[in-house]
Amino acid sequence: MLYNSQMETLRKKLESPSLAYVFKKALYLNTTSRCPSACRFCIKFSWSYKFHGYELKLPKDPTVPELLNAIPNDLRPFDEVVYCGYGESTYRLADLPALSEALRKRGARRIRLNTIGLGNLIQGRDIAQDLSKVVDAVCISLNTTDPVAYLDLVRPLPEYKNQALTSVQEFSRSCVKWIPDTTITTVDMPDIDAKSVETFAKSIGAKFRLRPFLDEYEDQ
Numbered sequence: 468m469l470y471n472s473q474m475e476t477l478r479k480k481l482e483s484p485s486l487a488y489v490f491k492k493a494l495y496l497n498t499t500s501r502c503p504s505a506c507r508f509c510i511k512f513s514w515s516y517k518f519h520g521y522e523l524k525l526p527k528d529p530t531v532p533e534l535l536n537a538i539p540n541d542l543r544p545f546d547e548v549v550y551c552g553y554g555e556s557t558y559r560l561a562d563l564p565a566l567s568e569a570l571r572k573r574g575a576r577r578i579r580l581n582t583i584g585l586g587n588l589i590q591g592r593d594i595a596q597d598l599s600k601v602v603d604a605v606c607i608s609l610n611t612t613d614p615v616a617y618l619d620l621v622r623p624l625p626e627y628k629n630q631a632l633t634s635v636q637e638f639s640r641s642c643v644k645w646i647p648d649t650t651i652t653t654v655d656m657p658d659i660d661a662k663s664v665e666t667f668a669k670s671i672g673a674k675f676r677l678r679p680f681l682d683e684y685e686d687q
């Protein structure tokens with residue numbers, strides 16, 4: 468019941484675009500719409516940047532106070548708080564310490580980052596140790612270990628194209644070293660070689676998860 472009332476409070480505060488949204492029992496923070504890729508499987512294209520009634524296209528990155536103002540003061544009812552929107556949260560690396568500290572003060576039980584894994588290229592250095600100070604878990608969307616298939620599926624920005632897959636794999640290894648709760652994921656799509664992704668995940672000591680492929684948008 469407490470969770471339901473928190474969710475209602477958040478929905479009442481709902482502004483467009485939404486800086487935060489609730490899905491299942493987690494609170495998601497929409498920190499940016501900047502993205503280093505144009506993944507073929509990304510629902511932001513077919514869902515017009517909407518997600519179950521939330522409008523997630525941000526005209527600019529929200530400030531830390533704007534993000535904190537958009538969420539409840541008591542985060543204990545949520546299973547976790549997740550950095551994830553229709554953008555790549557590692558662009559906001561400099562703001563994550565202040566954000567995560569505030570989330571923990573509000574009772575966040577677990578903080579997770581969902582990422583396409585290109586943060587090392589975005590920031591120009593290995594960021595896993597920094598991330599380990601601000602999140603409890605990281606989910607890296609790898610999707611394939613084949614260099615040709617990677618470019619076709621994830622479509623990274625031209626400046627990242629040559630190093631993208633290698634960098635994501637290095638980032639994944641570094642995350643396992645610094646963040647014990649590291650999961651490598653792939654979308655469940657036809658022609659996806661999920662087994663090779665699972666094999667890679669296990670070879671570096673990460674968990675593996677097959678994510679459902681979403682394509683048809685139904686407003687709820």
Ligand code: SF4
Binds near residue numbers: 502506
């Ligand atoms: S990185 Fe994330 S937000 Fe960007 S296109 Fe891929 S799935 Fe979509």
